[in-house]
Amino acid sequence: MNSSTMKKKISIAVLICMMVVMLSPVMAYASFYYNNTSGKLSGGVYVNDPSKVKVTAITKNNSVIQVTYIPSFSTNSNPIGHDDNNVLVRTGGFRADLPANQAPSKIMLFACNQSYELLSTHQDNFGTTYDLSANDRFHIGNYRVAGNQFFTETAGNSYLQPGARLVDFTPTGTTTINRFQIKFPYLTQLDLTNTDITDFKLTDVTVGQDVYLQSLQRLDTFVVSYQAQPNFIAGHKYEFTMSNTSLGNEVKLPVSGVYNSNVVFDQNYTEVDFYNIQIGNAVVGGTPNSNDGGAPFGDMSNCSDGNSSTQPSTPSTPSTEPTPTPAQTEDWLTANAIGDNQSKNVGKVTKEADKDGKLLTKISMDRDKFKEALQLLKGKTPKEQILQMALKSDENNLSVIIPLEALTEAVNNTPDGIISIGAGSSKYDLPIHAIDPEKLSKKMNMNVKDLQVIIQITNVEDKIADALSRETKKLGASMLAEPYHVSVTLDVKDNKISLNDFENAYVVRSLTLPSTVDSSKVTGVVYDADGKLSFVPVIFHNHDGKTEASFKSNRTGTFALIVLKQSFKDLEEHWAQADIELLATKLVVNGSLDNNYVPNAKVTRAEFAALLARSLGLLEDSSKANYKDVSKLDWSAGAIGAAVKAGLIDGFEDGTFQPNSPISREQMAAMIAKAQYFVDKGTDGSSTTSLKSTNFADQASISSWAQQFVVQAQQAGLITGTTGNLFAPTESATRAEAATIIKRFLQKVEFIN
Structure with a gap:
């Protein structure tokens, strides 16, 4: 050029x-x-x-x-x-x-x-x-054709500078190819808004001439196609680099780690593959195309x-x-209770491939040994009821197989216990009551001895990762770390039945990020089957220049961290601005199409039910919204059904829910109190508290059915009074008040920082 x-x-x-x-x-x-x-x-x-x-x-x-x-x-x-x-x-x-x-x-x-x-x-x-x-x-x-990658010549989390090499390749076969596309290492940041084709350079090394690049186009989050002129010549070696006139801010490599990349040529469908390339240390020389030895x-x-x-x-x-x-020799995984030096073998660890060829680290719990190890939790305080075990290294694809019979006694004796599996810089905490053997055996009409649960935490397939990245970009957000997928299946002889949630139990997956983050701008999300991103509770702990992110979820799916900052035009200097914008960043509250929040508008019963369902990360279920005035096609039906399933809401004696009626302050207090009890105890929140009444001046005007809930909500610091120490139980709540209460609730149950 x-x-x-x-x-x-x-x-x-x-x-x-x-x-x-x-x-x-x-x-x-x-x-x-x-x-x-x-x-x-x-x-x-x-x-x-x-x-x-x-x-x-x-x-x-x-x-x-x-x-x-x-x-x-x-x-x-x-x-x-x-x-x-x-x-x-x-x-x-x-x-x-x-x-x-x-x-x-x-x-x-x-x-x-x-x-x-x-x-x-x-x-x-x-x-x-x-x-x-x-x-x-x-x-x-x-x-396959021959080539080399040079991403490893640049340090991790750094921009490719002018003249930096990306790849080289030697096309074979037909000479009519003039288009190629590069899949950059996962999480590479490509700023193509202010970038054009002149920021890149293609050279025919064989003859020592630049090749004219006609255009480029972003095909996917990490995939860019390029068109050259004239066509490639078979057998000639080509080198693709950043041009000397680029600004050095167009392509930023991901943080240090192991990644994959490739180059594909259309028309004759050939490619150059690079697997397990180590980005991070800026080693000069690059690496050749991968070769695993081929088929036997x-x-x-x-x-x-x-x-x-x-x-x-x-x-x-x-x-x-x-x-x-053959597959890796089986090793025994040992476990011990917190504060107890006694260790017991609990299961065999192997490395195997699933049906798609994905290599899994498989933990197969031995029924009798695992059952015996769970006995170590008996007699301990709730905080000590943690059965911990650790694998020797980070495992991106993990499968845990648990015979249901092994959990039967533990669910009755130590339901609040935790099964904790560590794998290098990540950890998976499974509450024992998350899996109810008796309930599942009745559901399947089978003996508990014939059932086992398989929990898998794996890397995300490329097509799902790309779709997730597209949805993230639509929000104006960016990905912070590689997503992961959680699936739970019930193994019934030759059949595997998917379980979509853990109902009232929150499973915790903790992972370590390489740098500190601002928790107010980072949100945990789950990518739904319908292509929607929803809030997932995540707590962040910054220490020693790193961050531990702890996802808390009672459902399965694809999970990720995104960086996002939301604001609304009509909130400037509003008393609830900080709370509302924080929840908007967390994808819990929404504004209008014109980017207003309308903070002083009344919030309806359906809207508040939806806020609660989102804040708890519940899986929508319109089949449970069995009210006369709620259609399965209503926008709020799924959220209302989820709230019903969780025991958060009640209808009226006439069988209606009155979704479009403004919610009163006492109704809101009842729902939020039930939500807190759902998280803390996994029940419907109908228990009483040690306090008999609130200190509100209008205590007597609070409906009898709502009094215990208002007391619970005030005791937890979730609600406050209005002017004159009044609770005003029958007054309608505003959108700003609702957001503030939801924010207090999320912080109280440690779903956000």
């Missing part, structure tokens, strides 16, 4: 229709499952030609059983992608009928004069999984057919290639 071209600002209006950049999925080359009840063994292999693979099951008495290749469950005519060596990969399905309750000791694969061994990686009452370790997985994607057996076009070759009755591993290491 010549100097005159560099100075000319080019429009970024060219629309480019390209496929979205996706990093190649990680695949285990084989995975099988044996069902104890039916005796069926089924699974798949992911290799170049699965029809040439012979699969056998080795029983515990060393007998060999053939596992049949099923062409109808295979993709021989339609490959699913390339491995890192550009070998086409296909799926092969296999199945065998074995005796019930006699799981094989291992599974053997034969082809190309090689053999591979799959050992059991997980076993429970329902069956056995045979899988592989992380070393035996490979990426499947587009045709490699290109199988000229190798022998494992199904036609004669195999020994007891398989042996040839010396040409060692048997891959």
Whole structure:
């Protein structure tokens, strides 16, 4: 690119229709499952030609059983992608009928004069999984080309400076390509508002000439496409950098850590992949494109057919290639109670891949040992009833399997106890009463011995992370840390049933941020299935230049931290301005379309119910809003239903809720008192307090049904009187008053700082 071209600002209006950049999925080359009840063994292999693979099951008495290749469950005519060596990969399905309750000791694969061994990686009452370790997985994607990444030459949390290198690559195949797109490392900040194509530079290194860049376009949060002119030349090496005329404020890399990136070329669908690149130390030199060794057996076009070759009755591993290491050897996880030096084994820890190839650290609680460890909490004070255990390192993908029977006694004896699992800089605290074995067994009409709960905390899929980032941007906010996903499933024999919430229990997940944050500008959110961001309680503790963020949630979903600051035009110098704007930043209160809050307007019963539901982070449920005057299609139906489910609101004797009526101060006090009791005790707030009355001058005018709630709310510091020490129970509350009470409540129950 010549100097005159560099100075000319080019429009970024060219629309480019390209496929979205996706990093190649990680695949285990084989995975099988044996069902104890039916005796069926089924699974798949992911290799170049699965029809040439012979699969056998080795029983515990060393007998060999053939596992049949099923062409109808295979993709021989339609490959699913390339491995890192550009070998086409296909799926092969296999199945065998074995005796019930006699799981094989291992599974053997034969082809190309090689053999591979799959050992059991997980076993429970329902069956056995045979899988592989992380070393035996490979990426499947587009045709790969060579290249290097240079993001690692810049320090973490720093801007790419003029002349900084990003990537280089060498296209192959067709020469008609002139468009490419880069997926920047996750959480890279791309300011394309004041950036155009002249801030970047593309050079044909082979001939030593700059290539004219015609346009750029942001395709997704971390994906930018570029169009060059003329087309790339196959075999030529190209280097992509920041131009010397860029200002050094266009691209900011994420904080130090391990990230992925890639470059994709359209039309011939080729790519360069970079996995696990270490950003942070500004090491000169970059790294080449990733290569995990590819699929087992490699290109199988000229190798022998494992199904036609004669195999020994007891398989042996040839010396040409060692048997891959099976899943990580199981380690026992130990636990102890707070203040108690006595430790007990509670479960096995393994590393396995799920159905999508994602590597999980799996904790399988042993029913009897876990039950015995929970006995350590008996006789301790509530603050000491914490059964703590710790993994050896940070785990981004964690799966905890708990047999329900192990919790039965603990739920009755120590319901306020906590099961705390630490993993490096993060921690997961599960209240024992969050999982009620008796309730779940009745719901499923099954014996509690046949049920187990699986709790998974994992990284977020790329497509969900991108959608979350788009919603965040719509709010004018930015992401602060990588999101995570929590799922809870009830394992019922061969079926897994999703559980959407923990009802009245708040599970705490704590993680450490690398720097201090302003808690008034950072909000915890959950990304709903309908694409909406909702408030999640988070408490921040700054110490030693870092921040511990503790999420408190009674539901599942995708969670994140965003940086946001909200304000309203009509709040200047209003007495409640600080409280209202704080709650707006937390996504608890909303303004009008013209950016006004209307603080002195009356708040309705539906509006206050919605405020409470949001502040508690409740999952909306319109099916519970069974009032004559509330339609399931009303905007507030979901929030009202959630508040009913939580025991926060009551209707009137005639079966109505009167959602559009202004809420009175005593009605508001009753709802907020019930909300506090819901958080503190997990009940409907109907208990009495030690105080018999308030000190308000108009105490006698408070309705009898509301008196205990007004007393509770005043005792907790949630409500105050008006002029003359009056409570004014029947007066309507304003939007400003409602926001102030909600803010006091959230701070009282430690849902916000």
